Amino acid sequence: MGKAVEKVEKIWLDGKMIPWEEAQVHVLTHTLHYGLGVFEGIRCYECEDGRSAIFRLKEHIDRLYDSAHILMMEIPFSKEEISQACIDIFSVNKLKAGYLRPLAFLGDGEMGLYATSNPVRVTIIAWPWGSYLGDDGIKNGIRTKISSYTRHHVNITMTKSKAVANYVNSILAKREAKLAGYEETIMLDPEGFVAEASGENLFFAKNGKVFTPPTTSALEGITRDVVIQMLQEMNIPVIQRNISRDELYVADELFLTGTAAEITPVREIDDRRIGSGKPGPITQAIQENYFKIVKGCNKEHQNWLTYL
Ligand SMILES: Cc1ncc(COP(=O)(O)O)c(C=O)c1O
Known part of the structure; x- marks a missing residue:
């Protein structure tokens, strides 16, 4: 509970x-x-x-x-x-x-x-709210499952709106995954391509490059935007294109991004281990940099912070 x-x-x-x-x-x-x-x-x-x-x-x-x-x-x-x-x-x-x-x-x-x-x-x-997907998840990664529920079609709900009603779809998918023993679910769009998690965007790394789905069916995440900028600053190529579920199975690294979930590594999807089964070097670097930025330790990104 x-x-x-x-x-x-x-x-x-x-x-x-x-x-x-x-x-x-x-x-x-x-x-x-x-x-x-x-x-x-x-x-x-x-x-x-x-x-x-x-x-x-x-x-x-x-x-x-x-x-x-x-x-x-x-x-x-x-x-x-x-x-x-x-x-x-x-x-x-x-x-x-x-x-x-x-x-x-x-x-x-x-x-x-x-x-x-x-x-x-x-x-x-x-x-006050701690890690959304748990402290252990942030550190060691989480287990995920592809949802049987499809993410939004752009002409059914408005995907650029963070609308209350859009979250029934997320709740059904989250419940399904949790009841099956997984921590989070990854949803496919109406075409069958990877969209996002129930409350997070998704990135995967393969051979030194990072990939993320377009935001057609997914929310245009603000953390997603931060991560794209961080990757560019680290000179790691980041590519936005359609992604199939089996590309995730053979990814070197996989992680989720969101305000609540921050940067959460994924160690398993559909009972297949991702990479070594531990958070990989790109994920770890992104996570470390992210926490530095949000805690005001990165002088380059002070303009993202509103001090109380
Ligand atoms: C469905 C969904 N996707 C992605 C995100 C990540 O968005 P953000 O990074 O702006 O929090 C959220 C969180 O608001 C979400 O609910």
Whole structure:
């Protein structure tokens, strides 16, 4: 069983910091019924110098607004107001580090699919959260399985929107894999090519080159973008193209990337060992550099950090 979210003092809801217990919504909240909502997952790290910094806040807020725009939801706050609230929620709760969840949803009022007058509501929640796929997974790698569920088709759900409803597909796939004894699932797109994991993008290394699928069916991950830039800085060729599942079977290294999962090595897929079965040198270098960047130790990437 998973662990409940660690309670903090305050939650930001519709422009106000309110006590945790009071952050409630009505059962007629439209998003609860039909799933039209958008969200973000952001991390704030305690840096080496003792300060705290939110990682790539601007890019996450831009994606939140793009997600809402795609779903025709008008967020009734400016990007500056939402960004400031993301910063404030940490200080108000005296948190040095943690996970940040902005969520925009349709409130109650009209019901039915063509509800046009319901308010767009926004909440921002922060809580302490450790490694999403476990400390052992981060260190030694995880076991994965290709899902029997297909990832989104671009004309069924909108894949550029981090939409609430898109995650039913992820939850079904995750449950299937966990119940079968694996830690994570890797999903194929409607054409049968590798798309992404249930909540992470994917990279593999083969003969000194790194490959990642295009983001047609997959979310355009912000960590994915960080990793691509890191690989370029390390002079390791990175190629974006369609990937078949058996290419993963014979990869030298395989790893997943995401705000929650950070850089998690994969040691097994469909009961086949990847490479030596241990995190490989490229994965380890990427992981090490990533933690240095998010903790403010890399002078080149200070512009990715918003200090509290
Ligand atoms: C389905 C999916 N793919 C990929 C990612 C990775 O995206 P990011 O690196 O922006 O967190 C996430 C996490 O938000 C996700 O939910």
